[in-house]
Amino acid sequence: xxxxxxxxxxxxxxxxxxxxxxxxxxxxxxxxxxxxxxxxxxxxxxxxxxxxxxxxxxxxxxxxxxxxxxxxxxxxxxxxxxxxxxxxxxxxxxxxxxxxxxxxxxxxxxxxxxxxxxxxxxxxxxxxxxxxxxxxxxxxxxxxxxxxxxxxxxxxxxxxxxxxxxxxxxxxxxxxxxxxxxxxxxxxxxxxxxxxxxxxxxxxxxxxxxxxxxxxxxxxxxxxxxxxxxxxxxxxxxxxxxxxxxxxxxxxxxxxxxxxxxxxxxxxxxxxxxxxxxxxxxxxxxxxxxxxxxxxxxxxxx
Amino acid sequence: xxxxxxxxxxxxxxxxxxxxxxxxxxxxxxxxxxxxxxxxxxxxxxxxxxxxxxxxxxxxxxxxxxxxxxxxxxxxxxxxxxxxxxxxxxxxxxxxxxxxxxxxxxxxxxxxxxxxxxxxxxxxxxxxxxxxxxxxxxxxxxxxxxxxxxxxxxxxxxxxxxxxxxxxxxxxxxxxxxxxxxxxxxxxxxxxxxxxxxxxxxxxxxxxxxxxxxxxxxxxxxxxxxxxxxxxxxx
Numbered sequence: 395x396x397x398x399x400x401x402x403x404x405x406x407x408x409x410x411x412x413x414x415x416x417x418x419x420x421x422x423x424x425x426x427x428x429x430x431x432x433x434x435x436x437x438x439x440x441x442x443x444x445x446x447x448x449x450x451x452x453x454x455x456x457x458x459x460x461x462x463x464x465x466x467x468x469x470x471x472x473x474x475x476x477x478x479x480x481x482x483x484x485x486x487x488x489x490x491x492x493x494x495x496x497x498x499x500x501x502x503x504x505x506x507x508x509x510x511x512x513x514x515x516x517x518x519x520x521x522x523x524x525x526x527x528x529x530x531x532x533x534x535x536x537x538x539x540x541x542x543x544x545x546x547x548x549x550x551x552x553x554x555x556x557x558x559x560x561x562x563x564x565x566x567x568x569x570x571x572x573x574x575x576x577x578x579x580x581x582x583x584x585x586x587x588x589x590x591x592x593x594x595x596x597x598x599x600x601x602x603x604x605x606x607x608x609x610x611x612x613x614x615x616x617x618x619x620x621x622x623x624x625x626x627x628x629x630x631x632x633x634x635x636x637x638x639x640x641x642x643x644x645x646x647x648x649x650x651x652x653x654x655x656x657x658x659x660x661x662x663x664x665x666x667x668x669x670x671x672x673x674x675x676x677x678x679x680x681x682x683x684x685x686x687x688x689x690x691x692x693x694x695x696x
Numbered sequence: 697x698x699x700x701x702x703x704x705x706x707x708x709x710x711x712x713x714x715x716x717x718x719x720x721x722x723x724x725x726x727x728x729x730x731x732x733x734x735x736x737x738x739x740x741x742x743x744x745x746x747x748x749x750x751x752x753x754x755x756x757x758x759x760x761x762x763x764x765x766x767x768x769x770x771x772x773x774x775x776x777x778x779x780x781x782x783x784x785x786x787x788x789x790x791x792x793x794x795x796x797x798x799x800x801x802x803x804x805x806x807x808x809x810x811x812x813x814x815x816x817x818x819x820x821x822x823x824x825x826x827x828x829x830x831x832x833x834x835x836x837x838x839x840x841x842x843x844x845x846x847x848x849x850x851x852x853x854x855x856x857x858x859x860x861x862x863x864x865x866x867x868x869x870x871x872x873x874x875x876x877x878x879x880x881x882x883x884x885x886x887x888x889x890x891x892x893x894x895x896x897x898x899x900x901x902x903x904x905x906x907x908x909x910x911x912x913x914x915x916x917x918x919x920x921x922x923x924x925x926x927x928x929x930x931x
Binding site: 566569570572573576577579580581582583584585586587588690 | 746747748767768769770772773777778780784785786787788789793796797798800801804844845848
């Protein structure tokens with residue numbers, strides 16, 4: 395039982411990080427109708443920025459987080475302006491290849507600046523783990539614990555998800571994003587500045603990526619290196635498709651489910667085959683429901 | 697005084713020369729209609745005025761100011777609104793949210809009063825306030841699209857095929873509303889395939905044929921013109 399709960403907590407933990415990354419994919423897809431494969435590498439840049447502020451400048455972790463968020467926001471806007479905006483009218487395949495190119499560009503830049511060896515990420519939160527539950531069975535003590543970084547990760551991811559939902563549904567900019575995502579031309583006719591809206595979307599997605607990168611490295615899910623963002627990026631993209639790409643609640647649900655399936659798969663199926671298990675489930679879901687769990691059917695207009 | 701002036705615009709879709717030197721004007725307080733067959737360039741003309749398409753040459757000016765280099769979003773704050781072909785309401789948003797988006801360019805505090813005005817003019821929309829717009833009937837969606845365009849308080853309202861796909865009784869209702877809006881002081885530029893209806897409410901009309909203006913004049917005169925009757929009114 396305790397083992398199960400431990401895996402469940404770990405699953406929720408990593409799942410909530412996947413969800414935050416998946417939000418970046420899904421928002422950009424919704425608004426700009428493109429798959430930003432460089433998103434995973436923005437995660438890595440965010441983690442490196444935080445690492446630099448902590449390790450080189452010796453500043454407080456909160457300042458490191460702020461620095462990484464600001465840095466990635468600017469990076470996201472620059473990527474969109476320099477790489478994707480000139481291709482607004484191009485075919486989606488050209489944009490996709492550009493995104494893959496941007497992904498490698500960021501990885502190589504990171505390698506140039508920080509080297510290819512892995513860095514040990516400083517711990518951003520101290521304290522003892524909270525013991526939730528303790529049993530003694532056959533002389534063996536089993537405990538269910540929640541470490542401070544677990545609490546921080548889950549709390550910040552859930553706060554981000556709630557805040558983003560409110561932002562999208564209640565604010566003027568959030569509603570403008572929904573309009574652009576549904577019909578760019580009609581949005582322009584309302585007086586919405588579509589270019590600005592797309593920039594803001596990239597800015598938010600990249601800021602979220604920075605937070606996710608720090609949480610990933612701080613909870614030791616991934617060592618810090620120029621390729622840190624690749625696998626979580628792909629997994630979060632999978633989560634976004636799983637939940638229904640373009641759908642914000644879908645990305646959240648997809649991310650959390652993916653984290654849970656991955657961890658329970660590791661525990662009860664095979665730790666080597668966990669990823670295969672995750673992708674197997676994804677394939678089954680997409681066979682049954684091609685738009686993803688919460689994806690909307692696309693109506694072709696004549 | 698001429699509110700909108702189109703001067704010799706040429707529009708291309710790639711190699712296709714869609715609009716070949718169209719000129720016309722709309723005076724303040726008028727209803728002007730553009731009629732013509734499918735593919736004559738009516739919607740292209742409206743989209744060009746709204747800035748969704750850029751003309752290769754020629755001028756669009758509104759209240760004497762050139763507009764053909766201004767973004768679509770800015771044309772809205774100049775006082776122009778286009779209610780596009782096929783309505784293009786935001787299907788996944790509620791009726792009320794659609795109206796709010798229509799008032800995007802205006803100060804937030806003025807919006808509730810304007811929404812109330814729209815509910816008075818279109819009572820059906822009040823009943824549907826919280827409903828997702830995609831679930832409305834065709835007639836209701838057209839009303840919503842018009843109300844949404846009016847939310848920006850335009851001086852010029854451009855309507856692209858408002859009667860498309862609607863039952864005759866609804867078409868009459870929509871045209872009644874257009875007349876009411878006109879009476880309330882809105883200048884209207886109307887694109888219609890239903891030439892009979894359009895000519896019957898318009899002051900003036902232009903006939904478009906493969907990207908050029910082939911005829912123009914008083915709507916009444918055109919309604920009784922033999923060539924127009926034969927080509928567009930089916931008699």
